[in-house]
Amino acid sequence: MNSHDVTVLGYLAVLLAGVILQLLATRTRAPIPPLGKVLAWAMNTRTRRIGMLVAWAWVGLHFFAR
Amino acid sequence: MLVNHPSTTGGPSAEEGAGTGQNGAPLPTVRTGPRRVATALTGLREPIVVILFIIAFLTWISGKPLDGVLMLVVAVSLTWDAARRSRRGNPGEGPPAAGPAAGEAASATGTISDEAASSTGTISEAASATGPGVQQAGRAAEQDAPTAGARHQRWRPALAWLAGAALYVLVVGSFIRYSWPATVAIIGLGAAVVVTGWRGARRSRPATGRLPATGLALWGAVLVAGGLWELAALLQQPNLATGSYAHPTISTLTDPVLSTWAGRSIVLAGWLGLGWFLVER
Numbered sequence: 001m002n003s004h005d006v007t008v009l010g011y012l013a014v015l016l017a018g019v020i021l022q023l024l025a026t027r028t029r030a031p032i033p034p035l036g037k038v039l040a041w042a043m044n045t046r047t048r049r050i051g052m053l054v055a056w057a058w059v060g061l062h063f064f065a066r
Numbered sequence: 067m068l069v070n071h072p073s074t075t076g077g078p079s080a081e082e083g084a085g086t087g088q089n090g091a092p093l094p095t096v097r098t099g100p101r102r103v104a105t106a107l108t109g110l111r112e113p114i115v116v117i118l119f120i121i122a123f124l125t126w127i128s129g130k131p132l133d134g135v136l137m138l139v140v141a142v143s144l145t146w147d148a149a150r151r152s153r154r155g156n157p158g159e160g161p162p163a164a165g166p167a168a169g170e171a172a173s174a175t176g177t178i179s180d181e182a183a184s185s186t187g188t189i190s191e192a193a194s195a196t197g198p199g200v201q202q203a204g205r206a207a208e209q210d211a212p213t214a215g216a217r218h219q220r221w222r223p224a225l226a227w228l229a230g231a232a233l234y235v236l237v238v239g240s241f242i243r244y245s246w247p248a249t250v251a252i253i254g255l256g257a258a259v260v261v262t263g264w265r266g267a268r269r270s271r272p273a274t275g276r277l278p279a280t281g282l283a284l285w286g287a288v289l290v291a292g293g294l295w296e297l298a299a300l301l302q303q304p305n306l307a308t309g310s311y312a313h314p315t316i317s318t319l320t321d322p323v324l325s326t327w328a329g330r331s332i333v334l335a336g337w338l339g340l341g342w343f344l345v346e347r
Contacts, residue, residue: 003312007299011316014292021284032281040347041277046264047148049347051114053263054140056341057256058121061133062317063324063333064238065249 109149115141129307136253140260231338239331243324259341268345 018035025034033041043049109115118141126134234255241248262268300306302313309318323329 004314007295007313008319010295011292011319014288014295017288017291021281021288025281030281031278032284033277035285036343037277038282038285039344041282043267043344043347046266047112047114047144049263049267050140050144050260051118052344053260053341054118054137056337056344057252057260058125058133058137060252060256060334060337061136062125062130063320063337064241064243064330065252066130066132066244066246 105149105153107149108152109145109147112144112148115144115148118144127306132249132253136256231335231342235331235334235338239327239334241330243330255341259345262345267347 021032022035024030025032039052043052118137122134122137122141125131125137234251238248238251241251296315299310299313299315303310303315309315309321311318320333324333
Protein backbone atom coordinates (compact mmCIF):
# COMPACT_ATOMS: atom_id res chain seq x y z
CA MET A 1 0.00 0.00 0.00
CA ASN A 2 1.58 3.27 -1.11
CA SER A 3 0.96 6.83 0.04
CA HIS A 4 -1.60 7.36 -2.74
CA ASP A 5 -3.71 4.49 -1.42
CA VAL A 6 -3.37 5.70 2.17
CA THR A 7 -4.53 9.18 1.16
CA VAL A 8 -7.54 7.81 -0.72
CA LEU A 9 -8.38 5.53 2.20
CA GLY A 10 -8.36 8.56 4.47
CA TYR A 11 -10.99 10.27 2.32
CA LEU A 12 -13.06 7.09 2.24
CA ALA A 13 -12.84 6.78 6.03
CA VAL A 14 -14.16 10.33 6.45
CA LEU A 15 -16.96 9.57 3.99
CA LEU A 16 -17.78 6.35 5.80
CA ALA A 17 -17.87 8.18 9.13
CA GLY A 18 -20.41 10.60 7.67
CA VAL A 19 -22.56 7.74 6.35
CA ILE A 20 -22.44 5.98 9.75
CA LEU A 21 -23.44 9.18 11.55
CA GLN A 22 -26.35 9.67 9.15
CA LEU A 23 -27.48 6.07 9.67
CA LEU A 24 -27.22 6.43 13.44
CA ALA A 25 -29.22 9.65 13.23
CA THR A 26 -32.01 8.22 11.12
CA ARG A 27 -32.19 4.58 12.25
CA THR A 28 -31.48 4.77 15.98
CA ARG A 29 -32.39 6.95 18.96
CA ALA A 30 -28.81 8.18 19.33
CA PRO A 31 -28.60 11.92 20.10
CA ILE A 32 -27.29 12.67 16.64
CA PRO A 33 -29.21 14.97 14.31
CA PRO A 34 -29.38 14.01 10.61
CA LEU A 35 -27.21 16.01 8.25
CA GLY A 36 -30.22 17.86 6.82
CA LYS A 37 -31.14 19.17 10.27
CA VAL A 38 -27.55 20.17 10.94
CA LEU A 39 -27.46 22.13 7.69
CA ALA A 40 -30.81 23.77 8.48
CA TRP A 41 -29.50 24.70 11.94
CA ALA A 42 -26.29 26.00 10.40
CA MET A 43 -28.34 28.35 8.24
CA ASN A 44 -30.40 29.80 11.07
CA THR A 45 -28.75 33.21 10.99
CA ARG A 46 -28.04 35.39 8.01
CA THR A 47 -24.26 35.34 8.43
CA ARG A 48 -24.12 31.55 8.66
CA ARG A 49 -26.63 31.24 5.83
CA ILE A 50 -24.47 33.39 3.55
CA GLY A 51 -21.39 31.51 4.68
CA MET A 52 -22.94 28.19 3.68
CA LEU A 53 -24.12 29.50 0.31
CA VAL A 54 -20.71 31.03 -0.39
CA ALA A 55 -19.06 27.72 0.49
CA TRP A 56 -21.36 26.04 -2.02
CA ALA A 57 -20.55 28.66 -4.67
CA TRP A 58 -16.84 28.26 -3.94
CA VAL A 59 -17.03 24.53 -4.72
CA GLY A 60 -18.41 25.34 -8.17
CA LEU A 61 -15.80 28.02 -8.71
CA HIS A 62 -13.00 25.74 -7.57
CA PHE A 63 -13.87 22.88 -9.88
CA PHE A 64 -15.07 24.73 -12.96
CA ALA A 65 -14.12 28.41 -13.04
CA ARG A 66 -10.71 29.86 -13.90
CA MET B 67 -22.59 42.34 -7.09
CA LEU B 68 -23.04 41.34 -3.47
CA VAL B 69 -24.15 44.65 -2.11
CA ASN B 70 -26.98 44.65 0.35
CA HIS B 71 -30.35 45.49 -1.09
CA PRO B 72 -31.62 48.83 0.17
CA SER B 73 -34.90 47.32 1.33
CA THR B 74 -33.08 44.87 3.56
CA THR B 75 -30.63 47.30 5.01
CA GLY B 76 -32.57 50.48 5.45
CA GLY B 77 -31.46 53.58 7.31
CA PRO B 78 -28.43 55.71 6.82
CA SER B 79 -24.99 54.21 6.93
CA ALA B 80 -22.28 55.23 9.35
CA GLU B 81 -20.70 57.32 6.61
CA GLU B 82 -23.95 59.16 6.04
CA GLY B 83 -23.90 60.37 9.61
CA ALA B 84 -26.88 61.07 11.76
CA GLY B 85 -30.34 60.77 10.31
CA THR B 86 -33.69 60.55 11.96
CA GLY B 87 -35.35 57.48 13.35
CA GLN B 88 -38.90 56.32 12.79
CA ASN B 89 -40.25 58.82 15.31
CA GLY B 90 -38.09 61.65 14.13
CA ALA B 91 -35.54 60.99 16.88
CA PRO B 92 -31.98 61.67 15.80
CA LEU B 93 -29.80 58.63 15.25
CA PRO B 94 -26.36 58.61 16.87
CA THR B 95 -23.51 60.00 14.81
CA VAL B 96 -20.63 57.55 14.22
CA ARG B 97 -18.20 59.64 12.25
CA THR B 98 -15.33 59.37 14.66
CA GLY B 99 -12.37 57.25 13.53
CA PRO B 100 -11.94 54.95 16.55
CA ARG B 101 -15.69 54.30 16.66
CA ARG B 102 -15.65 53.28 13.00
CA VAL B 103 -12.74 50.90 13.58
CA ALA B 104 -14.54 49.39 16.58
CA THR B 105 -17.64 48.90 14.45
CA ALA B 106 -15.62 47.10 11.76
CA LEU B 107 -14.01 44.89 14.40
CA THR B 108 -17.47 43.97 15.64
CA GLY B 109 -18.17 42.53 12.20
CA LEU B 110 -14.93 40.59 12.32
CA ARG B 111 -16.10 38.80 15.47
CA GLU B 112 -18.24 36.55 13.29
CA PRO B 113 -16.29 33.28 12.81
CA ILE B 114 -17.66 32.80 9.31
CA VAL B 115 -16.36 36.20 8.27
CA VAL B 116 -12.89 35.29 9.48
CA ILE B 117 -13.09 31.91 7.70
CA LEU B 118 -14.10 33.68 4.47
CA PHE B 119 -11.13 36.03 4.73
CA ILE B 120 -8.83 33.02 5.19
CA ILE B 121 -10.41 31.25 2.20
CA ALA B 122 -10.00 34.39 0.11
CA PHE B 123 -6.32 34.60 1.01
CA LEU B 124 -5.60 30.88 0.46
CA THR B 125 -7.53 30.86 -2.83
CA TRP B 126 -5.57 33.89 -4.00
CA ILE B 127 -2.16 32.43 -3.23
CA SER B 128 -3.08 29.06 -4.76
CA GLY B 129 -3.39 30.67 -8.19
CA LYS B 130 -7.10 31.50 -8.41
CA PRO B 131 -7.23 35.26 -7.89
CA LEU B 132 -10.77 35.61 -9.29
CA ASP B 133 -12.16 33.22 -6.67
CA GLY B 134 -10.14 35.05 -4.05
CA VAL B 135 -11.57 38.43 -5.03
CA LEU B 136 -15.13 37.07 -4.97
CA MET B 137 -14.62 35.57 -1.51
CA LEU B 138 -13.10 38.84 -0.37
CA VAL B 139 -16.11 40.80 -1.65
CA VAL B 140 -18.49 38.55 0.29
CA ALA B 141 -16.32 38.65 3.43
CA VAL B 142 -16.15 42.46 3.37
CA SER B 143 -19.90 42.71 2.69
CA LEU B 144 -20.66 40.36 5.59
CA THR B 145 -18.32 42.30 7.88
CA TRP B 146 -20.08 45.51 7.01
CA ASP B 147 -23.50 43.91 7.39
CA ALA B 148 -22.69 42.24 10.72
CA ALA B 149 -21.15 45.45 12.07
CA ARG B 150 -24.14 47.53 10.99
CA ARG B 151 -26.59 45.13 12.61
CA SER B 152 -24.52 44.98 15.76
CA ARG B 153 -24.40 48.79 15.96
CA ARG B 154 -28.14 49.09 15.54
CA GLY B 155 -28.92 46.16 17.85
CA ASN B 156 -30.80 44.75 14.88
CA PRO B 157 -32.36 41.34 15.44
CA GLY B 158 -31.53 40.42 11.86
CA GLU B 159 -29.35 37.58 13.14
CA GLY B 160 -32.40 35.60 14.07
CA PRO B 161 -33.97 33.06 11.72
CA PRO B 162 -34.21 34.64 8.28
CA ALA B 163 -37.60 36.02 7.43
CA ALA B 164 -39.65 34.47 4.68
CA GLY B 165 -39.33 37.74 2.77
CA PRO B 166 -41.03 38.28 -0.54
CA ALA B 167 -41.46 34.58 -1.10
CA ALA B 168 -44.23 34.48 1.47
CA GLY B 169 -46.11 37.17 -0.39
CA GLU B 170 -45.60 35.36 -3.67
CA ALA B 171 -46.87 32.14 -2.16
CA ALA B 172 -49.88 33.92 -0.75
CA SER B 173 -50.65 35.52 -4.07
CA ALA B 174 -50.19 32.20 -5.84
CA THR B 175 -52.62 30.58 -3.42
CA GLY B 176 -55.05 33.40 -4.08
CA THR B 177 -54.82 32.81 -7.80
CA ILE B 178 -55.39 29.12 -7.35
CA SER B 179 -58.41 29.78 -5.14
CA ASP B 180 -59.86 32.25 -7.62
CA GLU B 181 -59.43 29.87 -10.51
CA ALA B 182 -60.86 27.00 -8.52
CA ALA B 183 -63.83 29.10 -7.44
CA SER B 184 -64.59 30.17 -10.98
CA SER B 185 -64.29 26.63 -12.30
CA THR B 186 -66.51 25.17 -9.56
CA GLY B 187 -69.04 27.89 -10.19
CA THR B 188 -69.30 26.82 -13.82
CA ILE B 189 -69.68 23.19 -12.81
CA SER B 190 -72.48 24.07 -10.37
CA GLU B 191 -74.38 25.99 -13.00
CA ALA B 192 -74.10 23.13 -15.47
CA ALA B 193 -75.18 20.63 -12.83
CA SER B 194 -78.25 22.63 -11.81
CA ALA B 195 -79.42 22.70 -15.42
CA THR B 196 -79.51 18.89 -15.53
CA GLY B 197 -80.78 15.97 -13.42
CA PRO B 198 -79.90 14.96 -9.82
CA GLY B 199 -77.42 12.29 -10.92
CA VAL B 200 -75.49 14.84 -12.85
CA GLN B 201 -75.76 17.19 -9.87
CA GLN B 202 -74.11 14.55 -7.71
CA ALA B 203 -71.36 14.19 -10.28
CA GLY B 204 -71.07 17.94 -10.33
CA ARG B 205 -70.64 18.04 -6.54
CA ALA B 206 -67.93 15.38 -6.78
CA ALA B 207 -66.22 17.42 -9.45
CA GLU B 208 -66.49 20.48 -7.21
CA GLN B 209 -64.55 18.64 -4.55
CA ASP B 210 -61.95 17.28 -6.95
CA ALA B 211 -61.41 20.28 -9.20
CA PRO B 212 -59.58 22.58 -6.76
CA THR B 213 -57.24 19.77 -5.72
CA ALA B 214 -56.32 18.91 -9.28
CA GLY B 215 -55.91 22.57 -10.17
CA ALA B 216 -53.75 23.27 -7.17
CA ARG B 217 -51.62 20.21 -7.89
CA HIS B 218 -51.18 21.35 -11.48
CA GLN B 219 -50.23 24.84 -10.35
CA ARG B 220 -47.73 23.43 -7.87
CA TRP B 221 -46.00 21.15 -10.35
CA ARG B 222 -45.70 23.58 -13.23
CA PRO B 223 -42.97 25.81 -11.73
CA ALA B 224 -41.16 22.75 -10.35
CA LEU B 225 -41.04 21.21 -13.83
CA ALA B 226 -39.86 24.51 -15.31
CA TRP B 227 -37.03 24.69 -12.73
CA LEU B 228 -36.12 21.08 -13.42
CA ALA B 229 -35.98 21.70 -17.18
CA GLY B 230 -33.88 24.82 -16.63
CA ALA B 231 -31.50 22.92 -14.37
CA ALA B 232 -31.14 20.08 -16.90
CA LEU B 233 -30.40 22.60 -19.66
CA TYR B 234 -27.84 24.39 -17.46
CA VAL B 235 -26.12 21.12 -16.54
CA LEU B 236 -25.88 19.95 -20.16
CA VAL B 237 -24.77 23.28 -21.59
CA VAL B 238 -22.28 24.24 -18.87
CA GLY B 239 -21.07 20.63 -18.72
CA SER B 240 -20.14 20.93 -22.39
CA PHE B 241 -17.78 23.84 -21.64
CA ILE B 242 -14.14 23.07 -20.98
CA ARG B 243 -13.14 23.47 -17.35
CA TYR B 244 -11.61 26.82 -16.42
CA SER B 245 -12.77 28.34 -19.71
CA TRP B 246 -14.43 31.76 -19.69
CA PRO B 247 -17.90 30.45 -20.63
CA ALA B 248 -17.78 27.98 -17.71
CA THR B 249 -16.46 30.71 -15.41
CA VAL B 250 -19.23 33.14 -16.34
CA ALA B 251 -21.94 30.48 -15.95
CA ILE B 252 -20.71 29.37 -12.52
CA ILE B 253 -20.10 32.88 -11.18
CA GLY B 254 -23.50 34.05 -12.48
CA LEU B 255 -25.40 31.25 -10.76
CA GLY B 256 -23.31 31.40 -7.59
CA ALA B 257 -23.79 35.17 -7.26
CA ALA B 258 -27.55 34.85 -7.88
CA VAL B 259 -27.88 32.20 -5.17
CA VAL B 260 -25.83 34.19 -2.65
CA VAL B 261 -27.87 37.35 -3.33
CA THR B 262 -31.07 35.32 -2.95
CA GLY B 263 -29.80 33.95 0.35
CA TRP B 264 -28.93 37.45 1.52
CA ARG B 265 -32.56 38.45 1.22
CA GLY B 266 -33.65 35.65 3.57
CA ALA B 267 -35.22 32.24 3.36
CA ARG B 268 -37.49 31.58 0.40
CA ARG B 269 -40.21 30.32 2.70
CA SER B 270 -40.78 30.22 6.42
CA ARG B 271 -40.05 26.94 8.15
CA PRO B 272 -40.48 25.78 11.70
CA ALA B 273 -37.52 26.70 13.90
CA THR B 274 -34.86 24.01 14.11
CA GLY B 275 -34.51 24.45 17.86
CA ARG B 276 -31.53 23.24 19.86
CA LEU B 277 -29.70 20.23 18.50
CA PRO B 278 -27.84 17.73 20.71
CA ALA B 279 -24.35 19.05 21.37
CA THR B 280 -22.86 15.56 21.10
CA GLY B 281 -24.32 15.03 17.66
CA LEU B 282 -23.19 18.44 16.47
CA ALA B 283 -19.70 17.77 17.82
CA LEU B 284 -19.55 14.46 15.96
CA TRP B 285 -20.60 16.07 12.67
CA GLY B 286 -18.09 18.84 13.32
CA ALA B 287 -15.37 16.27 13.96
CA VAL B 288 -16.07 14.55 10.63
CA LEU B 289 -15.96 17.89 8.82
CA VAL B 290 -12.73 18.95 10.51
CA ALA B 291 -11.13 15.53 9.91
CA GLY B 292 -11.96 15.76 6.21
CA GLY B 293 -10.61 19.30 6.02
CA LEU B 294 -7.38 18.41 7.79
CA TRP B 295 -6.84 15.35 5.62
CA GLU B 296 -7.31 17.47 2.49
CA LEU B 297 -4.99 20.13 3.90
CA ALA B 298 -2.32 17.52 4.66
CA ALA B 299 -2.49 16.28 1.07
CA LEU B 300 -2.41 19.84 -0.25
CA LEU B 301 0.68 20.73 1.76
CA GLN B 302 2.51 17.63 0.50
CA GLN B 303 2.09 18.65 -3.14
CA PRO B 304 5.16 20.02 -4.94
CA ASN B 305 3.44 23.42 -4.70
CA LEU B 306 -0.09 24.70 -4.11
CA ALA B 307 -0.93 24.82 -7.83
CA THR B 308 0.56 21.44 -8.86
CA GLY B 309 -1.21 18.19 -8.02
CA SER B 310 0.54 15.16 -6.61
CA TYR B 311 -0.21 11.50 -7.40
CA ALA B 312 1.28 10.34 -4.10
CA HIS B 313 -0.78 12.78 -2.02
CA PRO B 314 -3.86 13.57 -4.09
CA THR B 315 -6.33 16.25 -3.02
CA ILE B 316 -10.01 15.79 -3.83
CA SER B 317 -9.49 18.07 -6.83
CA THR B 318 -6.73 15.82 -8.15
CA LEU B 319 -8.85 12.70 -7.63
CA THR B 320 -11.81 14.21 -9.48
CA ASP B 321 -9.77 15.45 -12.45
CA PRO B 322 -10.36 12.28 -14.56
CA VAL B 323 -14.12 12.45 -13.92
CA LEU B 324 -14.31 16.14 -14.75
CA SER B 325 -12.38 15.73 -17.98
CA THR B 326 -15.47 14.32 -19.72
CA TRP B 327 -18.75 16.00 -20.63
CA ALA B 328 -20.78 13.34 -18.83
CA GLY B 329 -18.65 13.57 -15.70
CA ARG B 330 -18.88 17.36 -15.61
CA SER B 331 -22.64 17.23 -16.14
CA ILE B 332 -23.15 14.71 -13.32
CA VAL B 333 -21.00 16.71 -10.90
CA LEU B 334 -22.78 19.92 -11.93
CA ALA B 335 -26.14 18.22 -11.31
CA GLY B 336 -25.00 17.27 -7.80
CA TRP B 337 -23.74 20.81 -7.20
CA LEU B 338 -27.04 22.28 -8.37
CA GLY B 339 -29.00 19.83 -6.20
CA LEU B 340 -26.99 20.77 -3.13
CA GLY B 341 -27.47 24.46 -3.89
CA TRP B 342 -31.22 23.96 -4.25
CA PHE B 343 -31.29 22.06 -0.95
CA LEU B 344 -29.45 24.88 0.81
CA VAL B 345 -31.59 27.63 -0.68
CA GLU B 346 -34.69 25.78 0.47
CA ARG B 347 -33.48 25.60 4.11
